[in-house]
Amino acid sequence: MQRFLIRVALLGLVAVAAGLWITRPKADGAEVLAGLTADAGRGEMVFTAAGCASCHMAPEAEGEARLVLAGGQSFPSPFGSFTAPNISPDPAEGIGDWSALELWNALHHGTSPDGQHYYPAFPYASYIRMEPQAVVDLHAYLQTLPADATPSAPHAVPFPFNIRASLGGWKMLFLRPGWVMAGDLTAEEARGRVLAEAMGHCAECHSPRNALGGTKTGADWLTGAPNPAGRGSFPNLTPPALDWSQDELVEYFTSGFTPEYDVVGGHMAHVVENLAQLPESDRAAIAAYLKRLPLDG
Amino acid sequence: MRTARSLALGLAGAMLAATVVTADSHAPAPSPAIKARQAQMQLYAFNLGTLGAMAQEKAPYDAEVASVAAKNLAALAHLDGSLLWPAGTDADSVEGTRALPDIWANFPDVAAKAQALQEAADVMADAAGTDLAALQAAMGPLGGACGACHKAYRVPD
Structure with missing residues (x-):
């Protein structure tokens, strides 16, 4: 009997070890970015489209201060409250000493330079769809921003969600590198898909999630969701619920005015500030993408 | 038993x-105060809509009409709103409002944002009757002044 129990315990250990091995933080080697030349100017567009500053600037920063990525904003959720870290170029408190490859692995695999899983409050489930060139350009641009020595604040995440190893399982279940909207797309719709599904990470707020916090796709994609911070909800972006014309969407992304002349608020106000800085063709592309929704189940 | x-x-x-x-x-x-302030927002939207249609060149520019709408907006922005926001009428306390409790915790900031709206509305009141370019130039700051409060103090949709 005792021998049997020891065997069961050993088997259990092997299973846990195998599970940890299978779900260990993944990272790519240098070959993934080989031969790419960085362009900080293009990187600024990536930065704006990806909305990095909206979460990583200090709380309530306005104007130029939005480019000081000192972190500190908190993002409450059913799993705990996450605090955006310092991603300014400060080498000690920020990410100034990161290589482009380390940034790639953070954005693409949710893996930190020291091989830890990041929490998916950092929207790598969307950024996984970013092209290597975009990441290299973004890396160059981030280096041009002001350094700030504010230490990153810890997350307030209770047991069991504070066990980062479990995020490997989450990634196995929900991290998908492919496009959600498949099929034949026009060039404009395809550009909109890059902006909406990869950089702009619309689904992080506007798609409902399952019990484990994975974003639902298919017919549920971008159909709206409750606010994880507790109050209100994020609207359904799929026609016919979304009955704004492409022009009306572009106007909203530019000035924040809705067709009824309400004005954008909440976190979406940050998104509109970003979208307004993109070329009008990009705003039209996002609108064209949305007009192709909903997806088939 | x-x-x-x-x-x-x-x-x-x-x-x-x-x-x-x-x-x-x-x-x-x-609360009647919630209904009243939502009615004020409706009046903002209605007058903004008149100006916005001209700004976006979806309606022909009419200096007289634009001027009326802009003066209405300025009058609305200058209303004394002190009775419209009684304590206990935030989204955590009652249904039917998207007003965050932070409004009551940050009254000086709310007042500063309200004053910024008055200034943007006054600029529009002067500009709307001048010409289309002046109206269009005043539209952005006016939307920004509305959005400043919505960004900080309104529950998402």
Whole structure:
């Protein structure tokens, strides 16, 4: 009997070890970015489209201060409250000493330079769809921003969600590198898909999630969701619920005015500030993408 | 035995009644102040719509009409709103409003944002009747002044 129990315990250990091995933080080697030349100017567009500053600037920063990525904003959720870290170029408190490859692995695999899983409050489930060139350009641009020595604040995440190893399982279940909207797309719709599904990470707020916090796709994609911070909800972006014309969407992304002349608020106000800085063709592309929704189940 | 049973029934009844009372206390009648400030927002939107249609060149520019709408906006922005935001009319306390409790915790900031809106509306009141370019130039700052409060103090949709 005792021998049997020891065997069961050993088997259990092997299973846990195998599970940890299978779900260990993944990272790519240098070959993934080989031969790419960085362009900080293009990187600024990536930065704006990806909305990095909206979460990583200090709380309530306005104007130029939005480019000081000192972190500190908190993002409450059913799993705990996450605090955006310092991603300014400060080498000690920020990410100034990161290589482009380390940034790639953070954005693409949710893996930190020291091989830890990041929490998916950092929207790598969307950024996984970013092209290597975009990441290299973004890396160059981030280096041009002001350094700030504010230490990153810890997350307030209770047991069991504070066990980062479990995020490997989450990634196995929900991290998908492919496009959600498949099929034949026009060039404009395809550009909109890059902006909406990869950089702009619309689904992080506007798609409902399952019990484990994975974003639902298919017919549920971008159909709206409750606010994880507790109050209100994020609207359904799929026609016919979304009955704004492409022009009306572009106007909203530019000035924040809705067709009824309400004005954008909440976190979406940050998104509109970003979208307004993109070329009008990009705003039209996002609108064209949305007009192709909903997806088939 | 019968006593115990009626006692249990009575207790259950009392608890049910308590639940009903508690549930009821969570849904007080909507405050007239909430209705009034939402009506003010509607008037903003209506007048902004007149200006916006011209700014976006979806309606022909008409200096007289634009001027009326802009003066209405300025008058609305200058209304004394101190009676419209009584304590306890935030989204955590009552249904039917998207006003965050932070409004009541940051009154000086809210007042500063309200003043910025008055200034943007005054600029529009001067610009709207001048010409289309002036109207278009005043539109962005006006939207920005509206959005400053919505960004900080409104529950998402």
